[in-house]
Amino acid sequence: MTALGTTRRDPAAAWRHIDFLLVGATLAIAILSPLMVYSASRTSLEAIGAEPTFLVVRHIGFLLAGAAVMVVAASVDYRRVRDFTPVIYAAVCALLLLVLTPLGSEVRGQQSWFQFGPLSLQPAELAKLAVILGLAAYGSTQRGDLDLRRLSVALVVAGIPMGLILLQPEVGMLLMIFVPMVVTILLIAGARPRHLAVLVALGIFGIVGAFQLEVVADYQKERLTAFLDPTGDTQRSSYNLNQSKIAIGAGGLTGAGLFQGSQTNLAFVPEQPTDFIFTVVGEELGFVGAATLLFLYAILVWRVWRAAQLARDFFGTLVCVGVLAMLVFSIFQNVGMTMGIMPITGIPLPLMSYGGTAVLTTFAALGLVLNVHMRRFA
Amino acid sequence: MTADTPRLRLSIVGVITLSLFLAMFARLYYLQVLDHESYRVAAETNQVRIVREPAPRGRILDREGRVLVDNRPSTVVTVDRSELRSLSTQQREVLLARLARTLGEPVSVLERRLADVRVSPVVPVAVARDVDPTVVTRIRENQEAFPAVAVRQEAVRTYPHGMVAAHVLGYIGEINADELEARRDRDYRGGDLIGKAGVELMYEDDLRGRSGIRKLEVDSRGRVLRDLGERAPVQGNDLRLSIDLDLQVLAEQTLADALGAARTRGDHNRRPFVAPAGAAVVLDVTDGSVLAMASHPTYDPSRFVGGITQAEFAALIDEAHHAPFTNRAVQGQYPPGSTFKLVTSVAGLRSGVINRNTTINDTGLFVIPNCRGESCRFRNAGGRSHGPVDVVRALTVSSNVFYYNIGSQLWERRGLIGDLIQQTAREFGMGERTGVPLGSESGGLVLDPDAFQQRHEANPVAFPEGQWRVGMNANLAIGEAVVLVTPLQLANAYAAFANGGTLFTPAVARDVRTQGGEVVRQLAPRVIRTIDLPPEIRDPIHQGLVNAVAASSGTAAAAFAGFPLQSYPVAGKTGTGQVPGKQDNALFVAYAPANEPRYAVAVVMEEAGFGGSAAAPVARRLLEHLAGLIDEPGDVEPVELVQGVPD
Known part of the structure; x- marks a missing residue:
């Protein structure tokens, strides 16, 4: 036995193949994020007489918890995770059902939160993992060939949690994250391109139908379509977008400097610690900082893509592809929204935005990718 | 399906991902480097409010210099009706109820004042005058709860000798459309006070001062954070009458x-x-x-x-x-x-x-x-x-x-x-x-x-x-x-x-x-x-x-x-x-x-x-x-x- 062979049998041996680039990029983003959250929240908190560090302390807590979750998600062999997928899937669906009952809380017309004292949980975030694992588990058993019947089964797997999310109704996340993510996974899982084309066409029909039948609330329509007419009414939906673009544009090449952004300090950008966190980066760190952050995300996404390529089995590939899609569409949707190339929806920027469940979900997803990557030989 | 299909498809996903990132970089470069200047200006004007402060009018004195018409400061609560209209019906009702409670006036009184056709629709209408300082504090400290509501100081006329010489003194009132039109190139705005009769009318140019300009740094909720300097208003000159x-x-x-x-x-x-x-x-x-x-x-x-x-x-x-x-x-x-x-x-x-x-x-x-x-x-x-x-x-x-x-x-x-x-x-x-x-x-x-x-x-x-x-x-x-x-x-x-x-x-x-x-x-x-x-x-x-x-x-x-x-x-x-x-x-x-x-x-x-x-x-x-x-x-x-x- 070679030394290499010895280490392979060692249960800890997988850690030798850990993707440091992915871990490094993750940590770099996670270290930048509290600074940005603090900058975005301190003046607003001061203004209402609260502790300016209130939000960032909680955020750091979520990040630390997220790091722990990532370690756990990387440690347990992903094949055991695959075995547990039905349990995870069922549990998440149960949570999605429960959140619709009076146990859940309504925020801005969406029944999407559980409140546990000071903590809150957003099951729709967890549902991303459930859908990824569910589709990956089912898809990996079909040898890369999804005919219409199998595709239909896969669609049911994805459709149950998505249907429950539609009931909340968390339309933005559904349309902007879940739909492209599911399509991506199905593409890799072997769905026929023409089936997917029909599916996409049906999806578009569905969206138009939803708008026409007024399943979607007016304010959601407005928020979703505000990006189409940014100069229209600056006072309303696109006010947010204009302020967001002003913040980023005002940052210039090198930015106003940490904690120096006037748009940020004067609270012109709404929802800044959460949905519009990228504007803080843009205004205070400038093109240099914002481009660096995008570059870090690019490395992250590249490493996830690479993990999908290198995965030992099809389940691993599909999990990585799911995580890849989740990350890419979240990043593009969020960053695109702040720059006025995507509609305004409440999609957090992975690892940057304040928000416990999203942070934990992202860390868990990255943990799974690390898991797949480091067990590529075992 | 060939074994290569997933690999090929993964490459397609990679290409799409890459193009999405390139799009983000391009957009970022456009906003922050190419179009930076216009956004810099927008950010600056965003945070600066230019507030015009009407000057107190000059006093009117009798022949011996005794004051017949003076000014006193009055705190006025105003409502911007165009801002009010942009609120939903429910928000408007909540706001009016809250404001009525704060001012200690029935909602019907506020509504009547808001419906006052004599005030130009673009000018914030005064709903309460000579307001108590505690009320002002309550509104200012809770400005988010009072959209469209503002507090301002106004100099109002006061008559130390009561009704004496009322006909000679005349009175001032809010400028009307015709008066505004006639003074278009002068420093008059809707809502300004102007002499309407008596010497207040005939010596308007002497009595009216020069309004001041204040630059204020405000946040998105309109709270004033810093005074960025001002051109102080210049009070109008006093008019000494021949009246004893x-x-x-x-x-x-x-x-x-x-x-x-x-x-x-x-x-x-x-x-x-x-x-x-x-x-x-x-x-x-x-x-x-x-x-x-x-x-x-x-x-x-x-x-x-x-x-x-x-x-x-x-x-x-x-x-x-x-x-x-x-x-x-x-x-x-x-x-x-x-x-x-x-x-x-x-x-x-x-x-x-x-x-x-x-x-x-x-x-x-x-x-x-x-x-x-x-x-x-x-x-x-x-x-x-x-x-x-x-x-x-x-x-x-x-x-x-x-x-x-x-x-x-x-x-x-x-x-x-x-x-x-x-x-x-x-x-x-x-x-x-x-x-x-x-x-x-x-x-x-x-x-x-x-x-x-x-x-x-x-x-x-x-x-x-x-x-x-x-x-x-x-x-x-x-x-x-x-x-x-x-x-x-x-x-x-x-x-x-x-x-x-x-x-x-x-x-x-x-x-x-x-x-x-x-x-x-x-x-x-x-x-x-x-x-x-x-x-x-x-x-x-x-x-x-x-x-x-x-x-x-x-x-x-x-x-x-x-x-x-x-x-x-x-x-x-x-x-x-x-x-x-x-x-x-x-x-x-x-x-x-x-x-x-x-x-x-x-x-x-x-x-x-x-x-x-x-x-x-x-x-x-x-x-x-x-x-x-x-x-x-x-x-x-x-x-x-x-x-x-x-x-």
Whole structure:
């Protein structure tokens, strides 16, 4: 036995193949994020007489918890995770059902939160993992060939949690994250391109139908379509977008400097610690900082893509592809929204935005990718 | 499916991912590098609010520098109605309920104020004035809960002496669309206050200061974080009036007292006098400046502060309530009655139809030559006969017969000398506006035969008579026909006579000065014209006016009984103006000291009886003050009317 062979049998041996680039990029983003959250929240908190560090302390807590979750998600062999997928899937669906009952809380017309004292949980975030694992588990058993019947089964797997999310109704996340993510996974899982084309066409029909039948609330329509007419009414939906673009544009090449952004300090950008966190980066760190952050995300996404390529089995590939899609569409949707190339929806920027469940979900997803990557030989 | 398919497809996903990232980089580069400048400017203007601060108006002072109109700060809560409209119905209801609770007013009151059509829709409307500081704090500290609501400081007018000189001072109000349009290139904005009447209107440019500009750094909720500097507002200059506060107070009080006293008396039909209204004017004959100008009834100018309601204003201009808002001293038009004999005397002496020695026998009756019937017979007031009268005695006893004669003779010579009475009246400023800077002045009326004819032709129903006859001229000679004067015109005509013939534009202001008292602009007297009054004309008239007050037969003798005429001689003329269907108006005009004239006083009291009994006592009281016979205006005895004689 070679030394290499010895280490392979060692249960800890997988850690030798850990993707440091992915871990490094993750940590770099996670270290930048509290600074940005603090900058975005301190003046607003001061203004209402609260502790300016209130939000960032909680955020750091979520990040630390997220790091722990990532370690756990990387440690347990992903094949055991695959075995547990039905349990995870069922549990998440149960949570999605429960959140619709009076146990859940309504925020801005969406029944999407559980409140546990000071903590809150957003099951729709967890549902991303459930859908990824569910589709990956089912898809990996079909040898890369999804005919219409199998595709239909896969669609049911994805459709149950998505249907429950539609009931909340968390339309933005559904349309902007879940739909492209599911399509991506199905593409890799072997769905026929023409089936997917029909599916996409049906999806578009569905969206138009939803708008026409007024399943979607007016304010959601407005928020979703505000990006189409940014100069229209600056006072309303696109006010947010204009302020967001002003913040980023005002940052210039090198930015106003940490904690120096006037748009940020004067609270012109709404929802800044959460949905519009990228504007803080843009205004205070400038093109240099914002481009660096995008570059870090690019490395992250590249490493996830690479993990999908290198995965030992099809389940691993599909999990990585799911995580890849989740990350890419979240990043593009969020960053695109702040720059006025995507509609305004409440999609957090992975690892940057304040928000416990999203942070934990992202860390868990990255943990799974690390898991797949480091067990590529075992 | 080939084994390569997932790999191929994964590559496609990779390409799509890469292009999405490239799109983000490109967009970021465009916003932050290529288009940076416009966003930098937008961010800057975002956080800076430019607030215009109207300047406090200058004060209005009396001749001695005593403050008649001042400013005080008032905290005003306003609601921006365009912002309010952008809220949802529910939000609006919540906001109004909250605001009503905070202000301690019912919602209905707020809604009524918000519906005020007098405020320009683009200007935040004031919903509460003189707001308590704790309320202000509650709104400011919780600004997010009060969208569209703002708090601002306003300087509002305050009147330390209450209603004194209300008509002279005028008032200010919110600028209207026409006024705004007329001042488009000046620093006026909707919602600004502007002078609407009186000296507030006429000296607007002096009183209004220069508004200031403040740059404030605000956050997205409009909370002010920093003051970025300002151009401080410059308060308007003070206006020093020619009005003497003490004399003004005395004039208003005496006029009101005398009208009240007249109401306790009865006319020849034993009906009590209505005596609803009147005016009194005191001029400095040496420069035409107004020392006092009283008009009764009057009003409280502070009611205009913060805007007056339609109903309140309607009451102020309602004739049924004798229109307190009307400044009768410049807007009231009255037949001058016998006070007009000054003009007729000048005309008669100038024409040569009489000279100072012309004497006629006043039998109490004048019959137009070659005319028969009652309409040709003109009588003295009360049918009295005065015996032989020359011009001096005619003025003293107020002989109508003497002046009927002059009027009749001047009519006969009309072809040679024209309408001499009317010409003389106009020379003394009657029938034209004096130009006193108070706004809305009446010109009075001096009709000549041509105008009389035209008036008839234009409106035969209202003016059935168009043919001027000799009887018209006779009545004109005693100031009873086709001539109307304002009390100010009357005072000004006598002032011109008193000073030797200089007719001034009456001035109400002496100078414009800074807050520190430094004179910016001296308001020099303005001469309208000089009237030629040679001694052979002036002296007998002057003597007649002196005797009217001093001689025992004088029509004003009773009113001046006990007045130290030896040391302070007074020249004056009573008048009793007849208005069809009404009781007689009492008039009295005087100047004093007669030997070296300084003051002219005119008093007109509507439906109050003889000039000698009702109006002369008012003038006497004012002259007592001017002669230094009373010190404190508040200490004087109520004015007492006297038993006068008809004139």
